[in-house]
Amino acid sequence: MIVGYQLSDLQRETLAEVFNIAMGRAAKAMSNIVNEEVLLSIPQIRMVPRSEASSLLGGPEQRVYSITQTLDGEFHADAILILPQARSMDLVRLMLGSPQQLELVTELEREALTEIGNIILNACIGTVTNLLEGQFSISLPVLQSGLCGDIIESHAARQSEEDVVLLLQIDFTVEKHSINGHLAFVQTVSSFQALLARIDRFIEKAAQG
Amino acid sequence: MTSSGPDPTIAFNSPPFSSLSSTLALGLIILEQDGRIVHWNDWVAKRSGIVADVALGKSLFDLWPETTQARIRFAIDQAITQGQPSLLSSSLNKYLLPLYEDPFRSDPVQIRQTVTISSFYMTARMCVLQIADVSAAFARESALRVQAQLLNESLERQAQIMKQLENHNDTLDSQVRKRTAQLNELAKHLQDVSEEEKTALARELHDDLGSILTAARIDVFSSAKLLAGSHPDIHAKLQRALRYLEEGIQTKRRIVEGMRPTILTQFGLAEALRYTAEEMAEVSGWTLRLTVEEDLPLSEELSLTLFRVAQEALNNAAKYSEAQCVEIILEADEHTVRLVIRDDGKGMELDAVHKPRSHGLAGMRSRVEARGGYFEIQGAPGRGVEISVSLALSQAE
Ligand SMILES: Nc1ncnc2c1ncn2[C@@H]1O[C@H](COP(=O)(O)OP(=O)(O)OP(=O)(O)O)[C@@H](O)[C@H]1O
Numbered sequence: 354m355i356v357g358y359q360l361s362d363l364q365r366e367t368l369a370e371v372f373n374i375a376m377g378r379a380a381k382a383m384s385n386i387v388n389e390e391v392l393l394s395i396p397q398i399r400m401v402p403r404s405e406a407s408s409l410l411g412g413p414e415q416r417v418y419s420i421t422q423t424l425d426g427e428f429h430a431d432a433i434l435i436l437p438q439a440r441s442m443d444l445v446r447l448m449l450g451s452p453q454q455l456e457l458v459t460e461l462e463r464e465a466l467t468e469i470g471n472i473i474l475n476a477c478i479g480t481v482t483n484l485l486e487g488q489f490s491i492s493l494p495v496l497q498s499g500l501c502g503d504i505i506e507s508h509a510a511r512q513s514e515e516d517v518v519l520l521l522q523i524d525f526t527v528e529k530h531s532i533n534g535h536l537a538f539v540q541t542v543s544s545f546q547a548l549l550a551r552i553d554r555f556i557e558k559a560a561q562g
Numbered sequence: 563m564t565s566s567g568p569d570p571t572i573a574f575n576s577p578p579f580s581s582l583s584s585t586l587a588l589g590l591i592i593l594e595q596d597g598r599i600v601h602w603n604d605w606v607a608k609r610s611g612i613v614a615d616v617a618l619g620k621s622l623f624d625l626w627p628e629t630t631q632a633r634i635r636f637a638i639d640q641a642i643t644q645g646q647p648s649l650l651s652s653s654l655n656k657y658l659l660p661l662y663e664d665p666f667r668s669d670p671v672q673i674r675q676t677v678t679i680s681s682f683y684m685t686a687r688m689c690v691l692q693i694a695d696v697s698a699a700f701a702r703e704s705a706l707r708v709q710a711q712l713l714n715e716s717l718e719r720q721a722q723i724m725k726q727l728e729n730h731n732d733t734l735d736s737q738v739r740k741r742t743a744q745l746n747e748l749a750k751h752l753q754d755v756s757e758e759e760k761t762a763l764a765r766e767l768h769d770d771l772g773s774i775l776t777a778a779r780i781d782v783f784s785s786a787k788l789l790a791g792s793h794p795d796i797h798a799k800l801q802r803a804l805r806y807l808e809e810g811i812q813t814k815r816r817i818v819e820g821m822r823p824t825i826l827t828q829f830g831l832a833e834a835l836r837y838t839a840e841e842m843a844e845v846s847g848w849t850l851r852l853t854v855e856e857d858l859p860l861s862e863e864l865s866l867t868l869f870r871v872a873q874e875a876l877n878n879a880a881k882y883s884e885a886q887c888v889e890i891i892l893e894a895d896e897h898t899v900r901l902v903i904r905d906d907g908k909g910m911e912l913d914a915v916h917k918p919r920s921h922g923l924a925g926m927r928s929r930v931e932a933r934g935g936y937f938e939i940q941g942a943p944g945r946g947v948e949i950s951v952s953l954a955l956s957q958a959e
């Protein structure tokens with residue numbers, strides 16, 4: 354175990370609150386696009402070493418889609434939305450209202466999934482960058498499909514430092530169809546400590562204001 | 563916003579950037595922070611019907627008022643204020659920007675497009691719109707969907723036809739079963755009738771012809787006795803007549819016996835089989851192997867059916883098999899009686915069952931099946947012939 358990256362209850366609650374507000378906005382944006390009620394919530398937040406992340410995401414052998422955006426600036430982080438492959442295409446098709454279901458997943462369906470991921474990621478990244486108050490460049494979303502373990506592994510941070518993962522569980526519901534996804538911020542321990550410091554400052558300010 | 567760098571309008575609209583941008587196979591629009599257009603490449607000009615000179619310096623939202631309320635406006639704001647890039651997919655966002663294949667046609671066709679919106683720093687944060695034409699992918703996918711739909715429909719139709727066929731087959735099956743049962747019933751009835759007729763005929767032959775022959779024999783016998791001394795020539799003739807009469811009586815007896823085997827009615831199937839088989843074995847020189855259960859609870863019809871089968875099987879063996887050894891097994895359990903007649907003779911091709919004018923084997927089968935039984939013939943050239951029959955002990959009648 355690496356010391357110094359545990360979340361205190363107060364930090365965890367604060368993060369949960371700001372992320373859930375952001376999810377509310379993302380859900381509303383999606384509802385407007387698809388004309389269906391969309392619900393997004395974050396029931397759980399955890400910090401884990403990168404090596405343990407994939408087992409918490411349903412195991413390294415689980416087939417997933419991932420949508421990744423990279424944050425660069427004062428520090429580097431990969432924000433990865435991870436959705437179970439089997440059910441997330443159903444969700445996309447529901448949102449697209451495709452009349453005739455195909456055996457294969459089409460290019461345009463993958464593109465739609467990328468957009469959905471992009472909306473969720475932007476909401477979460479916005480929350481983090483607001484907390485950090487820094488200047489960041491953020492990449493466009495990239496969709497991948499593959500084994501959960503491989504995908505997490507391919508996002509090792511650039512430094513040889515050990516990485517940690519801020520893992521948000523995401524419940525995603527459209528109509529009566531819901532899936533469980535995860536959003537993983539993969540970053541170095543030092544980046545994460547900077548984030549923690551910001552959270553503490555944010556909490557202090559909130560207490561004063 | 564104060565700026566010390568190059569003026570973006572000049573930078574993006576002079577070479578080399580402008581020449582590069584005009585060669586792109588995608589639309590490129592660059593906006594300043596306030597939404598004013600600082601670059602508008604040829605791709606966009608051609609598909610919007612608005613030349614760069616008209617677009618440059620104008621706000622995108624004034625030039626295209628339809629974008630003001632839309633998701634695209636939100637995404638542009640997000641890119642400019644927060645640096646967050648967005649991908650707007652063609653399938654979730656039906657018609658993003660008013661771009662057309664040929665904007666000057668009277669009914670222009672709007673192109674399907676994927677728009678990515680991102681930002682970069684120059685003098686201030688600038689917003690970049692990249693537009694890709696995905697109409698071809700759209701057409702391909704809808705063609706694919708139509709194909710899939712057709713395929714599904716034809717699979718469904720096929721399944722329906724299969725089901726109809728199955729139903730039809732079921733109906734045919736049950737018809738065949740019904741007709742077979744009717745035919746068996748008829749065959750059984752005909753056999754019963756024929757056996758009854760034989761029995762009646764046998765009785766008449768026995769009672770009438772038998773008594774006539776016997777009376778004639780008594781008369782001839784006493785006449786011959788009377789004339790023995792005085793008319794030796796007539797006596798000799800009467801002696802011959804007596805022999806003829808004796809032969810007639812024997813013939814009658816044989817016929818009666820064949821029609822209604824008294825041995826069967828008087829001593830039962832086991833004894834009748836043994837007697838018949840021993841008689842034939844003696845004539846044909848067979849070694850007999852008999853495994854015959856005594857006192858089986860068989861109805862008269864059942865006994866007769868089994869006896870007739872045995873008779874015909876033994877007849878065939880005597881006629882064709884040239885066997886050394888013939889085996890007969892009669893056994894029963896609670897429900898079923900089984901008869902096997904087996905010879906070790908020259909055997910036969912099973913096709914011989916269908917010989918024209920050969921009715922023995924076919925007759926056995928129809929006798930047995932008419933009573934709901936099971937008939938099997940096994941044989942190959944050089945391997946002898948085995949007939950086996952099973953019948954239910956209690957007839958479901
Ligand atoms: N035990 C046997 N060994 C060898 N061949 C046999 C035997 N039983 C029957 N066959 C062959 O099968 C044929 C058919 O027999 P089946 O009893 O049906 O007719 P059949 O004896 O020829 O005429 P039918 O019995 O009508 O007087 C016979 O002609 C004979 O060639």
Ligand SMILES: [Mg+2]
Nearest residue numbers: 877878922923
């Ligand atoms: Mg015969």
